[in-house]
Amino acid sequence: MLCIYMALGILNQTLWLTFAAIPDATARRYDIPEQYVASLAVLCNAVYVPGSWICTALLRSSGLARVIKVACWLQLLGSLIRFLADAAFRRWSGPFAFLLLFIGQGVAALASPLIMNTPAVFANAWFGRREREGVLAVGALSPIFGQGLGSAIAGFVVTGYEAEGTEQLLAGQASLSALMALWTIGQFVDAPGESSQEIRSETFKEGWKLMRRLNFCLILIIFNCGMALAAATLTLFGKIASNCGYTSTEAGIASGMFMVGGVIGSLTTGSLLGATRAYRTILRCSIISAVMFGLVFLVMLRPGNLRGLLITTTFFGTFMMSALPALLSNAVEETYPTPADITTALLFNSAILLQVFFIPLSQSVLTSQGDTCASWGSAYSVFEISVAGVGCLLPALLYHGRNNRMLAELEEEQMHEGS
Secondary structure, rough: OOHHHHHHHHHHHHHOOOOOOOOOHHHHHOOOOOOHHHHHHHHHHOOHHHHHHHHHHHHHHHOOOHHHHHHHEEEHHHHHHHHHHHHHOOOOEEEEEEEEHHHHHHHHHHHHHHHOHHHHHHHHHOOHHHHHHHHHHHHHHHOOOOOOOHHHHHHHHOOOOOOOHHHHHHHHHHHHHHHHHHHHHHHHHOOOOOOOOHHHOOHHHHHHHHHHHHHHHHHHHHHHHHHHHHHHHHHHHHHHHHHHOOOOOHHHHHHHHHHHHHHHHHHHHHHEEEHHHHHHHHHHHHHHHHHHHHHHHHOOOOOOOHHHHHHHHHHHHHHHHHHHHHHHHHHHHHHOOOOOHHHHHHHHHHHHHHHHHHHHHHHHHHHOOOOOOOOOOHHHHHHHHHHHHHHHHHHHHHHOOHHHHHHHHHHHHHHHOOO
């Protein structure tokens, strides 16, 4: 089950950032303005809320297995539309083909919240207390890893002035989506003894009650700003690297190294959370380290420094992505006994909504520099540092949430021992 869940999350998010590393060549391929290419990533954010309502309704009525299977069908349909747009219509009309590509992107994006909102539900349903933090880390990281993988693959596979290789890439994604659908529909089931009533949330509105809790609001701010920074970095990395004199292939390698580091950091954090349950301490260490290496990344972001940039990017990804499982675990602990799917849905929905505005804003700041490298001291770097400091570092230092779930479980264990 974990392999299916991970593979689905990775594949879904490769569709999100397929064109992020090659915006200029993609624009020439479809004869559209370059800024339209970034709209593909923004669209994924825009449909996240409707997709979350679908997720909530399916969890309430049918359980987790139905949610995952519907996600597979949406992903398959969207990837097929994307492929047909390029293969069948691009030579006839580039802008029309891009419009169909845009529609296919939206259909596939509806599957995203069905996957990203449910890692805590999946971990609680299938795994025990000792394993679930690590599983939560893997489940939450898989979609993020897919984003970096999608960007990196495009940098390697798609080449040339007009993004030659795009048709083959889209065909491969559609084929993998078909295989993923067959695998999931045949194998993914609800956990033994787990009914939809046990994992469902009564209503999405219940999540707004959490906004009265100061510590959850601090987690929400950190999560939103951190996800916005990560999404903007991955979405605009092709342009950032190009301005500093790096090729799309080198940008793809850097994106891949970022995600390799992210995998290592997230798995390590998940293991530490499960072994120590030192939720607040691990969260603060992750945030402080991520901000520190973000500063180093900006210092190293200069022309002719590929080796240093790759090393720094790896460490940046390690600590930035390690904060994700720490944030989710702290959020679930702080909001217990609120169902985990409500907590994670609120986190991801608010983060995605922020990204709808944050990514274009980041793009505007980057574009305002012209072709200047966005290294230390540039307008773009000052903007990113300000958001990281005020939105991530400061709330992390102020956070003093309670481990309500852990305390409840310890109390339950003591009662069992006493009886």
